[in-house]
Amino acid sequence: MSKKILINGREYEFEENLTLIQALELTDIEVPRFCYHDKLSIAGNCRMCLVEVKGAPKPVASCHFSLSDLRPGPNGELPEVLTNTDQVHNARKGAMEFLLVNHPLDCPICDQGGECDLQDQALHYGINKSRYKENKRAVDNKNIGPLVKTTMTRCIHCTRCVRFTSEVAGTEELGAIHRGENMEITTYLEKGMSSELQGNIIDLCPVGALTSKPYEYHARPWELRKTESIDVMDGIGSNIRIDSKGSEVMRIMPRYNEEINEEWISDKTRFIWDGLKTQRIDTPYIRENGKLIAVSWDRALTLLTKLIKKTDPGRIGAIAGDMVSAEEMFLMKKLMEKIGSNKYDCRQDGSILGNQYGRSSYIFNPTIAGIENADAIVIIGSNPRMESPVLNARIRKRWLTGNLNIYVVGQEHDLTYDYTFIGDSPKSINLKNIPLNGSKNIIWLLGDDVFLRDDGMDILSQVIDCAEKTGAIRDDWNGVAVLHKYASRVAGLDLDFLPQDEKHTAQKMASSSEIELLFLLDADEIDAKNKHTVYIGSHGDRGATNADIVLPGACYTEKNGLYMNTEGRLQETNRAVFPPGDARDNWKIIVEISKRVKKSLNYTNFEDVRAGLRKEYPIFTNINHIESDTFQCLDQLSDQKQKLNGDAFSNTITDYYLTNSIARSSKVMGECSMQKNSIEIKNG
Amino acid sequence: MTENKKNNNNFSFTKENLLLAERELKKYPKGREGSAIISILWIAQRQNKGWLSSDIIDYIAKFLDLPQIRVMEIATFYTMFNLNPVGAHHFQICGTTPCMLSGSEKLKSLLYEEIGEQSSVSKDNLSWVEVECLGACCNAPVIQINDDYYEDLAVTDLKNIIDDLRNKKEIKPGSYKDRLSSAPDNKNIQILTEDEIEEIAKNRTKPGLEAKNA
Numbered sequence: 001m002s003k004k005i006l007i008n009g010r011e012y013e014f015e016e017n018l019t020l021i022q023a024l025e026l027t028d029i030e031v032p033r034f035c036y037h038d039k040l041s042i043a044g045n046c047r048m049c050l051v052e053v054k055g056a057p058k059p060v061a062s063c064h065f066s067l068s069d070l071r072p073g074p075n076g077e078l079p080e081v082l083t084n085t086d087q088v089h090n091a092r093k094g095a096m097e098f099l100l101v102n103h104p105l106d107c108p109i110c111d112q113g114g115e116c117d118l119q120d121q122a123l124h125y126g127i128n129k130s131r132y133k134e135n136k137r138a139v140d141n142k143n144i145g146p147l148v149k150t151t152m153t154r155c156i157h158c159t160r161c162v163r164f165t166s167e168v169a170g171t172e173e174l175g176a177i178h179r180g181e182n183m184e185i186t187t188y189l190e191k192g193m194s195s196e197l198q199g200n201i202i203d204l205c206p207v208g209a210l211t212s213k214p215y216e217y218h219a220r221p222w223e224l225r226k227t228e229s230i231d232v233m234d235g236i237g238s239n240i241r242i243d244s245k246g247s248e249v250m251r252i253m254p255r256y257n258e259e260i261n262e263e264w265i266s267d268k269t270r271f272i273w274d275g276l277k278t279q280r281i282d283t284p285y286i287r288e289n290g291k292l293i294a295v296s297w298d299r300a301l302t303l304l305t306k307l308i309k310k311t312d313p314g315r316i317g318a319i320a321g322d323m324v325s326a327e328e329m330f331l332m333k334k335l336m337e338k339i340g341s342n343k344y345d346c347r348q349d350g351s352i353l354g355n356q357y358g359r360s361s362y363i364f365n366p367t368i369a370g371i372e373n374a375d376a377i378v379i380i381g382s383n384p385r386m387e388s389p390v391l392n393a394r395i396r397k398r399w400l401t402g403n404l405n406i407y408v409v410g411q412e413h414d415l416t417y418d419y420t421f422i423g424d425s426p427k428s429i430n431l432k433n434i435p436l437n438g439s440k441n442i443i444w445l446l447g448d449d450v451f452l453r454d455d456g457m458d459i460l461s462q463v464i465d466c467a468e469k470t471g472a473i474r475d476d477w478n479g480v481a482v483l484h485k486y487a488s489r490v491a492g493l494d495l496d497f498l499p500q501d502e503k504h505t506a507q508k509m510a511s512s513s514e515i516e517l518l519f520l521l522d523a524d525e526i527d528a529k530n531k532h533t534v535y536i537g538s539h540g541d542r543g544a545t546n547a548d549i550v551l552p553g554a555c556y557t558e559k560n561g562l563y564m565n566t567e568g569r570l571q572e573t574n575r576a577v578f579p580p581g582d583a584r585d586n587w588k589i590i591v592e593i594s595k596r597v598k599k600s601l602n603y604t605n606f607e608d609v610r611a612g613l614r615k616e617y618p619i620f621t622n623i624n625h626i627e628s629d630t631f632q633c634l635d636q637l638s639d640q641k642q643k644l645n646g647d648a649f650s651n652t653i654t655d656y657y658l659t660n661s662i663a664r665s666s667k668v669m670g671e672c673s674m675q676k677n678s679i680e681i682k683n684g
Numbered sequence: 685m686t687e688n689k690k691n692n693n694n695f696s697f698t699k700e701n702l703l704l705a706e707r708e709l710k711k712y713p714k715g716r717e718g719s720a721i722i723s724i725l726w727i728a729q730r731q732n733k734g735w736l737s738s739d740i741i742d743y744i745a746k747f748l749d750l751p752q753i754r755v756m757e758i759a760t761f762y763t764m765f766n767l768n769p770v771g772a773h774h775f776q777i778c779g780t781t782p783c784m785l786s787g788s789e790k791l792k793s794l795l796y797e798e799i800g801e802q803s804s805v806s807k808d809n810l811s812w813v814e815v816e817c818l819g820a821c822c823n824a825p826v827i828q829i830n831d832d833y834y835e836d837l838a839v840t841d842l843k844n845i846i847d848d849l850r851n852k853k854e855i856k857p858g859s860y861k862d863r864l865s866s867a868p869d870n871k872n873i874q875i876l877t878e879d880e881i882e883e884i885a886k887n888r889t890k891p892g893l894e895a896k897n898a
């Protein structure tokens with residue numbers, strides 16, 4: 001039902017189920033607010049969004065006044081809302097005066113200064129003098145973990161943080177204790193928070209009560225250069241904004257994208273930035289007498305050229321890591337082909353998921369936003385809360401609206417929503433066990449870890465079989481969803497960065513002596529034995545410590561690159577800062593190697609590389625687009641014979657905070673991991 | 685005051701209180717058992733000699749399947765729940781305007797002399813706290829001791845009450861002036877005959893006029 005109303009004398013028509021503040025937003029009229037947030041429930045306790053409604057005795061809070069409650073005038077006139085009258089201005093001024101009664105005047109030492117809602121709105125609605133003669137209240141700061149710093153005296157009790165933790169994060173840890181003037185926001189007995197999304201309360205806090213602990217006193221917002229980019233910590237590619245100052249990344253903030261991360265990012269995404277500065281490889285190294293010594297680029301590359309020329313091309317292999325861009329994999333593949341080897345793999349974790357059954361067999365077909373249309377979700381061998389907290393929040397969001405049945409096959413975890421546990425082994429994936437009657441839009445969510453099993457493809461085939469029988473594969477809905485943990489995996493599969501036969505998968509190449517020279521392109525999770533290894537990457541982690549030649553590369557904040565997220569959506573990172581020291585862009589390193597070995601890849605600049613990639617793989621053309629696929633290949637797969645074994649599913653993420661080389665270099669992530677482990681020990 | 689004290693004993697409901705608590709739970713639909721939280725906390729507080737320890741909060745959070753912080757929010761919001769130990773006789777003295785005007789300040793200083801600081805338990809197991817309006821303003825000043833109201837208190841009355849409690853004597857709840865609940869003092873009561881009532885009714889003019897004449 002739509003409804004006509006007058007706003008400041010102009011006539012508009014809106015859907016009746018909107019609240020006044022939403023309608024005003026649609027007309028681009030700015031309404032000040034502190035407690036209202038469009039992704040959270042309505043509290044209505046800050047009283048900043050007051051507007052005048054003709055006929056109402058008092059100003060009304062527009063955030064919780066529904067359009068359907070507006071009444072026409074006595075002679076049938078249109079209901080009228082006024083936002084620019086003196087009454088409105090005075091009402092807001094009054095609300096602001098009360099908010100400022102107990103708010104300290106410590107803006108000069110407050111990290112929120114410059115991006116503070118209270119500061120900004122006080123500019124318009126504040127009074128330059130205080131009429132309050134009494135002492136301001138003071139509140140003890142709370143220690144709620146290593147990520148969020150609290151200065152509770154600054155709190156204006158909007159309760160956004162409380163609503164976020166209980167609604168979006170689903171951990172119900174924050175609460176408001178005591179009442180009235182004595183109200184305090186805290187966790188129960190000041191326990192540390194355990195949510196993987198807790199960093200978002202920093203963004204939500206309209207004042208400086210909750211600020212980032214690692215970023216404490218580092219920079220002012222107006223000093224920061226803001227670069228829009230994407231995150232590579234997990235498979236969904238959350239949209240982020242990298243704030244940098246000089247040559248350093250100072251912090252990472254979320255960027256709004258309704259399709260992927262709404263406006264949340266996980267803690268690993270947000271607080272990883274100190275890992276970008278520590279343990280960096282800033283100069284080439286070669287191994288001499290068992291020790292890595294720093295050398296010039298020329299010397300390292302000369303040695304590498306000799307090694308490549310000395311080695312039989314068939315005995316050279318390459319493994320791409322979990323955070324490399326599509327261009328880098330494309331170049332690496334080209335280089336290997338020019339050298340004369342076809343042994344490369346992008347699945348260092350040993351996954352057997354290939355691309356032989358088409359794109360829809362390895363992407364998150366229903367899309368992340370599509371979760372909101374689902375009416376049943378079957379989670380198989382996955383712990384989405386660890387593998388992708390933001391996607392898990394989306395499932396919770398859908399679950400909160402009701403009528404969603406969630407079933408879990410695999411390990412039982414606290415997923416922040418209720419589910420029915422079906423069984424722990426693939427044998428339980430059976431329509432007899434899972435009551436899906438009447439569900440139309442079913443999501444069959446498969447974790448990455450499923451494909452670490454020998455019977456991974458059989459499980460996929462069984463799932464596709466079930467999905468077809470339940471009508472979850474239709475023209476308008478494809479419910480088979482693979483949740484990737486790694487940012488580069490889907491691009492790798494799209495690029496066919498895969499071995500030709502099963503003998504040359506990443507793990508077999510690493511352990512067999514057939515391969516004599518192995519390129520590790522940012523691959524840290526694999527141990528190569530009995531061979532020369534060349535590590536091209538950014539951090540001195542496992543890959544670099546065992547390598548014979550280390551070539552310093554760039555991190556995801558230091559390069560432009562294309563990434564496919566788990567949905568198969570193309571996104572790009574943008575360079576925020578330059579790589580440290582002598583480190584170079586990975587694409588330059590690979591092109592340089594190709595020139596040295598006289599198998600030159602003819603790319604002079606990055607645009608050429610990207611154009612070359614797009615020419616061969618047009619799928620990498622449209623940013624923010626998901627290439628659709630036909631389902632025929634899926635049909636082939638479901639006809640495969642199914643040999644499911646009875647082993648229980650296991651999840652490989654044991655520590656959410658330490659899943660990649662950047663995270664392991666980060667002090668903050670280390671602290672989080674320690675806190676989490678101590679909580680687990682306490683709880684037995 | 686954000687941290688409540690720990691009780692050394694592990695708390696659990698006694699058989700009778702468990703029955704009471706389950707009766708409260710039944711008042712709410714399935715899945716909404718959390719709504720019974722105030723009654724359940726109250727039952728627990730009575731069992732634990734008038735205060736709630738953090739053990740009890742944990743126990744009740746589990747009992748009602750609520751997050752601990754939600755229970756904590758309720759327990760700290762309502763002043764009827766004490767988060768620190770109280771004496772066997774807990775005095776809640778009203779300090780709001782009518783009681784203050786009728787002399788609650790003097791009673792307070794007496795309590796301070798006799799028992800000590802607010803919210804502390806004396807050696808003889810008494811404690812006191814100032815509260816907001818107890819809703820018996822016509823009997824000001826009022827003190828609630830455990831479950832009963834003691835009204836129209838003079839300083840000597842309160843002194844006697846404290847002495848009686850110390851000597852383990854019974855104390856009399858209700859008004860300490862010579863009157864029944866909030867009726868006028870006994871000495872001022874004038875009992876009219878039926879004729880007199882009729883006479884008054886006859887002489888009474890319209891309400892507005894009456895005020896003017898007076």
